[in-house]
Amino acid sequence: MASSDLSLKNAVSSAEWDARVSLAATYRLTALFGWDDLVFTHISARVPGPEHHFLINPYGMMFDEITASSLVKVDLDGRKVVESPYDVNPAGFTIHSAVHAAREDAHCVMHTHSVNGVAVSAQEAGLLPLSQQSLGVLASLGYHDYEGIALNEGEKPRLVRDLGTNTYLMLRNHGLLTVGATPADAFVAMYFFEASCMIQVRAQAGGAKLTPIAQPILDGIKDQIRMVTRGANPGALVWPGLLRRLDRRNPGYAE
Known part of the structure; x- marks a missing residue:
């Protein structure tokens, strides 16, 4: 660990440093799983404490090279609250700030432009109940219509409305979004969201008639998930x- 990294670690609370390490790991895992879109998407996490401060990626840094110390700390308006040589993508924080401001439980907001996710987001019917992976997603899924690159502050109320109390949001013609109490929760939710989209695209590409899962099974999926994970x-x-x-x-992400 470089001396500058040590000085930052010593300058922030242990809770903030832990949040930084978890978020940096989430960025690198996103790259490892192939969901990154060069530098053009985002994952944000709230800094523990009374201030509404958040960590987000330094604009221009690839996901597989992000570290705990390189993350940028901003307020709800996307303004840097700690000096950083990096800027923040304004389109990215429009989406994230809207969700963070409205959902106290959404400590982490993860947004991807994965190929499978965008492909399904462009389909009129959206995500279909075709796989076991899709069922948990469908039980907590909202949809938001495309309004162009997310630069318009006026879009925020509609994003919040369409997410509601859900864990998953499909941004039509755009990509996927998940929320969680921790980066771990948001990442694992994204894993199932992306897997559901990948399976759907491949099943459709096979050309055979598809067999949807029956509604009564979907209705009982939350209880089944609790049983499988033992709570x-x-x-x-x-x-x-x-x-x-x-x-x-x-x-190296914890540097």
Whole structure:
């Protein structure tokens, strides 16, 4: 760890540093799973504490090279509250600030432009109940119509309305969004969202008649998920293993 990284670690609270490490890991895992879009999408996390401050990616840095110390701390208006040589993508924080301001439980907001996610977001029917992976998503999914690159402050109320209390939001013709109490929760939710879209695109490409899952099964999926995970939070259940994988393949995020 470089001396500058050590000085930042010593300058922030242990809770903020832990949030930085978790978010940096989330960025690198997003790249590892192939969901990044060069530098043109975003994951944000609230800094623990009374201030409404957030961490987001330094604009121009690739996801697989982001570190805890390189993340930019901003307020709800996207203004830097700690000096950084990097800027923040204004389109990115329009979406994130809207969700953070409206959802106290959404400590992490994750937004991707994955190929499969964008492909399904362009389909009129949206996500279909074609796979086991899709069922948990469909039980907590909203849709938001495309309004162009997210630069318009006036779009924020509609984003908030369309997300509602859901975990998942499909941004039509644009991509996917998940929220979570932690970066781990938002990432694992995104895994199932992306997997559902990938399976749908591949099933459609096969050309055969598709068999949707019946509504009564969808209605009972939340109870089934609780049984499978034994009541554990899926993010907490999977996260330690994801970090071990990241440590093997792309260490250094905690610097």
